[in-house]
Amino acid sequence: MEMPKPSPDVLRRKGAVVARLSQVLPQDAIIQDEAETRAYECDALTAYKCAPMIAVLPSTTQQVSDVLRICHEEGVPVVPRGAGTSLAGGALPTADCVILGVARMNDVLEVDYDNRFIRVQTGRTNLSVTGAVEEEDFFYAPDPSSQLACAIAGNIAMNSGGAHCLKYGVTTNNLMGVTMVMMDGTVVEIGGAYLDAGGLDLLGVICGSEGQLGVVTEATLRILRKPEGARPVLMGFDDNEVAGQCVSDIIKSGILPVAIEFMDRLCIQASEKFAQAGYPDCEALLIVEVEGSEAEIDSQLSKIVEIAKRHNPVELRESRSAEESARIWLGRKSAFGAMGQLNDYMCLDGTIPVSSLPFVLRRIGELSKDYGLPVGNVFHAGDGNMHPLILFDANKPGDLEKCEAFGADILTLCVDAGGCLTGEHGVGIEKRDLMTHQYTPQDLEAQMAVKDVFDPGWLLNPAKVFPLAASEPRRMAAE
Amino acid sequence: MRPETEAELAEIVTGLSDPVRIAGGGTRGVGGSDPVLSVAGLQGITLYEPGALTVVARSGTPLAEIEATLEAEGQQLAFEPMDHRGLLGTMGEPTIGGVVAANISGPRRIQTGACRDFLLGVRYIDGRGQVIKNGGRVMKNVTGYDLVKLMAGSWGTLGVLSEVSLKVLPKPEAQATLALDVPDARAAVGVMSAALKSPYEVSGAAYDPAQNQAFLRIEGFADSVAYRIDRLRETLGGGADRSDMCWADIRDARAFHDLEGDLWRLSVKPGDAPDIAARAGAERLLFDWGGGLIWALMPKGTDLRPRLGDFEGHATLVRADEGTMDKLGRFQPESALIQALTKGIRQRFDPRGVFNPGLMG
Missing domain, CATH: 3.30.465.10 (Uridine Diphospho-n-acetylenolpyruvylglucosamine Reductase; domain 3)
Incomplete structure (x- = not known):
C-alpha cells in the first residue's frame, strides 16, 4: 500500500x-x-x-x-x-x-x-x-x-x-x-x-x-x-437464491425486522465446528429478529414463518426463550472468530441491492475458484451489506497480494451490481484506490472541495479516502 | 427554462450567465425576480424495488405519483412530507426534488427520521454544469463523503438535483390516536415526553393549544396497535380515542391556512418549547415532534428572532410577504464560523453564484 x-x-x-x-x-x-x-x-x-x-x-x-x-x-x-x-x-x-x-x-x-x-x-x-x-x-x-x-x-x-x-x-x-x-x-x-x-x-x-x-x-x-423484548427465528435453505427471495418477501410483507442476517455454507460449517450452535448443514442460513411485546413478537414471527414455509426451508427454528435466542445468535456472533480458526482472513464490506444477491454470490464463488482462495459470506441481508471473508495464509508469500486482488474484484463487482465499495467500514487506505471505480473524477472533486473548505492545508488524515493521485495536487500545494 | 433530460439540464446550467431560481413544482414558497429554471420536466420513476425498500426517481417526478406507486405495494415515504400549498396558497404540483431540496418532513420525523435520513443517493448538476453523483441506491453506504446529506435541505444553493434515490418503508396496516386533555404547553410536553420515552413506538406527538389537547399516534399491525394504545393509555393514566384525527392537518399546519399573519417554524429542544413559545408571544401556536417543532403565527412584519433570545435550535420564516422575507431572512442567521463554512462550500459548488442567490445567506 x-x-x-x-x-x-x-x-x-x-x-x-x-x-x-x-x-x-x-x-x-x-x-x-x-x-x-x-x-x-x-x-x-x-x-x-x-x-x-x-x-x-x-x-x-x-x-x-x-x-x-x-x-x-x-x-x-x-x-x-x-x-x-x-x-x-x-x-x-x-x-x-x-x-x-x-x-x-x-x-x-x-x-x-x-x-x-x-x-x-x-x-x-x-x-x-x-x-x-x-x-x-x-x-x-x-x-x-x-x-x-x-x-x-x-x-x-x-x-x-x-x-x-x-x-x-x-x-x-x-x-x-x-x-x-x-x-x-x-x-x-x-x-x-x-x-x-x-x-x-x-x-x-x-x-x-x-x-x-x-x-x-x-x-x-x-x-x-x-423495546419490550426481541426474539429471532432461524431458517435454513438449500439455495442462496431462495434465501434471498425469502428476505425480499419478508420485507415486502410489511414486517420490518430489526435484523436479517445471512450466512453461507462455509461460514455455517466453520461456526458450527467452532461454537456448536446446532446450525443445520445447508447452503444458506437466515436469522431474522423482531421486537415488541411477547404477543407482538409471536404475531410477527408467525407471519415470517409462514412466508419462509413457502420457500421450502430445510430448517425452521423459532426462538421461544432467551436461551434459545442466545443459541441462535451464538453461531452468527462466532462467525468471524470461527473463520479466523480456519486461516487468516480479510473481511470485506461491499453493499449490493438485495435483488442482486444471487448473482453476486454466484460470481464470488467463481472468483474464489479462479483465485484458489476460499471465501465465506456473512451478510446483513436486510440492507444488502455483505461481509465476504476471504481466507488466506499471511505467512505464504504472495497470498496477501492475491487476497487483495480478489477483494478488489469483489468490491468492484458490488459497485457494478448497483451497490458500493463500503457499507459501514469506511474507505480509509484499504479502498482508496478503488474509489475511481465508483466515482468519476468530477464526483471525487466535489467531495475533495468540501475538505478544501474545512482543511485548506490538507493536513488532517490527508492520505485517506481519495486515491493518492487524485489528492496529490492538493497535498503538494499545501506543503 | 424547462429541460426534459439531465443532459439538457446540464447544458442549460453550463450556458448560464445570470442567476436563476431553481424550482420543482414551485409550491414551497421560494420567490424572487430571477428567471426560473424548472426541473418539472425531468419526470419518471426509474427504479422501484419493493423487496429492497428502494425507489429512484427523476427530480421533477410529482410527489403524488411516487406516493401512489408506493401505495400500490403497501409502502410509503415514511418521513411524511408536508404539502405547503394550503399554507402558502401556491398552486403547482409538488415534486420529489423539491421535497429533497427543502428536506421536508412531517410528524413521523420524531420517530423515523427526516427526509435526509431516507435519502440514499443524488445526481445533481453543479454550478459548472457538471453532472455529479453521490451515494447510490443501497441503504448502507459510507463510500466517500456523504454529500447526499449536504444536498438535502440545501434549497438548490449547491446544485440542481436531477435524480434522487430514497429508502421507503412498509405502510402501517393500522393507526390509532390517543388524545389527552392538558392545561398548558408545559403539561403537554410532559405528556408527550412520557409517551416518547415509552417502548410503544409513538409515531406522532402533537399539541394544539386551541383544543387544549395533546395527540399521540401509534401505527403498525392492527393487533399490535391495539395492544400498544392500551399500554400507552395505562402509562399516561388516561386518554380518549381520537383515531379519526387527521394527521395530515398537523403535517400541513392546517390551523394556519385561513389565518392572516407571518408563520414561523421553530426547531427546539422539546423541553425548552414551553418557555420559547411563551417568549414568542404568538397569536396562535401549534406543537409537533413532542414539542421539538413549534409553529408560531405572528403579526405581519414582526421579527420573532430577537424576542426568543439565545436558544438551542433555529427559527425559519415560512410564510410572509416578500418585503418581510427579504428584511428578516427566511433562515436563522448562523454563527460567523458556520457562515464562513457555508459560504466556502457554496463558492466551490457554484463558483459563478448562479443558483438561488440570496437564499440561505
Whole structure:
C-alpha cells in the first residue's frame, strides 16, 4: 500500500514540535519515544504498519484545539484516532504525523431522558454509551460488532452501522450534534439537542468524513427506549437464491425486522465446528429478529414463518426463550472468530441491492475458484451489506497480494451490481484506490472541495479516502 | 427554462450567465425576480424495488405519483412530507426534488427520521454544469463523503438535483390516536415526553393549544396497535380515542391556512418549547415532534428572532410577504464560523453564484 513520503523537514523539526506540544499538554499525554509510538503503528487493518512521529492523548477540547493549532502552524499532518478498531486503515499513521488519540476523553457530559439524548466526549466506547443509559432502559442504537472497544469518535468518522440498522439507521441517523475542532484549532458547534439543521446540513457531511474535516470531541446522540423484548427465528435453505427471495418477501410483507442476517455454507460449517450452535448443514442460513411485546413478537414471527414455509426451508427454528435466542445468535456472533480458526482472513464490506444477491454470490464463488482462495459470506441481508471473508495464509508469500486482488474484484463487482465499495467500514487506505471505480473524477472533486473548505492545508488524515493521485495536487500545494 | 433530460439540464446550467431560481413544482414558497429554471420536466420513476425498500426517481417526478406507486405495494415515504400549498396558497404540483431540496418532513420525523435520513443517493448538476453523483441506491453506504446529506435541505444553493434515490418503508396496516386533555404547553410536553420515552413506538406527538389537547399516534399491525394504545393509555393514566384525527392537518399546519399573519417554524429542544413559545408571544401556536417543532403565527412584519433570545435550535420564516422575507431572512442567521463554512462550500459548488442567490445567506 503506497503512502505519501514523510516530509524530511517535518521529521527534522520533531524536537521543536514536541517542545511546543509540551507547553499545552501534560508530559504523560505526549508519546515520542520510538518504542512507545509503535503502539500506534496500525489499527485493526494490521497488514499495514507505520509508527507515527509523535502521539498525543489530550483530555479536553481545549487541549485538542491547542494541539491542532500547533500542528497547523508547524505544517505537521495529524491523524485522528478513536480506539484504533478501523478495519479500513482509517487511523494508519504516516511517519511524519502526529496521532491525536481521544481515548482519554470518555466522560458522559449530560443525560436527558425527557428530551431523549446523551452528550458524551467522543473517546467513550460505543457500548458504554448504552451502558450509561441502561438503568432507565434506554440504549444507543448503532451497534458495530466492535462496540465493546470502538469509540464514538471513530463511529462518527466512519458513520458506523451494525446489525440493527435496518430499523434504527446508522450513526448519521442517530447523531444530533457535535463539538468539533478544525485543523487550525477553531472550535465549532454544529447541531444539538434539536432536530434538523437551520442551514446547510454540515453535520451530515462531517459524519463519515473519516477524520478529514475536523476532530470531533463531543457528541450529542439520540437515545431510544429499549423495546419490550426481541426474539429471532432461524431458517435454513438449500439455495442462496431462495434465501434471498425469502428476505425480499419478508420485507415486502410489511414486517420490518430489526435484523436479517445471512450466512453461507462455509461460514455455517466453520461456526458450527467452532461454537456448536446446532446450525443445520445447508447452503444458506437466515436469522431474522423482531421486537415488541411477547404477543407482538409471536404475531410477527408467525407471519415470517409462514412466508419462509413457502420457500421450502430445510430448517425452521423459532426462538421461544432467551436461551434459545442466545443459541441462535451464538453461531452468527462466532462467525468471524470461527473463520479466523480456519486461516487468516480479510473481511470485506461491499453493499449490493438485495435483488442482486444471487448473482453476486454466484460470481464470488467463481472468483474464489479462479483465485484458489476460499471465501465465506456473512451478510446483513436486510440492507444488502455483505461481509465476504476471504481466507488466506499471511505467512505464504504472495497470498496477501492475491487476497487483495480478489477483494478488489469483489468490491468492484458490488459497485457494478448497483451497490458500493463500503457499507459501514469506511474507505480509509484499504479502498482508496478503488474509489475511481465508483466515482468519476468530477464526483471525487466535489467531495475533495468540501475538505478544501474545512482543511485548506490538507493536513488532517490527508492520505485517506481519495486515491493518492487524485489528492496529490492538493497535498503538494499545501506543503 | 424547462429541460426534459439531465443532459439538457446540464447544458442549460453550463450556458448560464445570470442567476436563476431553481424550482420543482414551485409550491414551497421560494420567490424572487430571477428567471426560473424548472426541473418539472425531468419526470419518471426509474427504479422501484419493493423487496429492497428502494425507489429512484427523476427530480421533477410529482410527489403524488411516487406516493401512489408506493401505495400500490403497501409502502410509503415514511418521513411524511408536508404539502405547503394550503399554507402558502401556491398552486403547482409538488415534486420529489423539491421535497429533497427543502428536506421536508412531517410528524413521523420524531420517530423515523427526516427526509435526509431516507435519502440514499443524488445526481445533481453543479454550478459548472457538471453532472455529479453521490451515494447510490443501497441503504448502507459510507463510500466517500456523504454529500447526499449536504444536498438535502440545501434549497438548490449547491446544485440542481436531477435524480434522487430514497429508502421507503412498509405502510402501517393500522393507526390509532390517543388524545389527552392538558392545561398548558408545559403539561403537554410532559405528556408527550412520557409517551416518547415509552417502548410503544409513538409515531406522532402533537399539541394544539386551541383544543387544549395533546395527540399521540401509534401505527403498525392492527393487533399490535391495539395492544400498544392500551399500554400507552395505562402509562399516561388516561386518554380518549381520537383515531379519526387527521394527521395530515398537523403535517400541513392546517390551523394556519385561513389565518392572516407571518408563520414561523421553530426547531427546539422539546423541553425548552414551553418557555420559547411563551417568549414568542404568538397569536396562535401549534406543537409537533413532542414539542421539538413549534409553529408560531405572528403579526405581519414582526421579527420573532430577537424576542426568543439565545436558544438551542433555529427559527425559519415560512410564510410572509416578500418585503418581510427579504428584511428578516427566511433562515436563522448562523454563527460567523458556520457562515464562513457555508459560504466556502457554496463558492466551490457554484463558483459563478448562479443558483438561488440570496437564499440561505
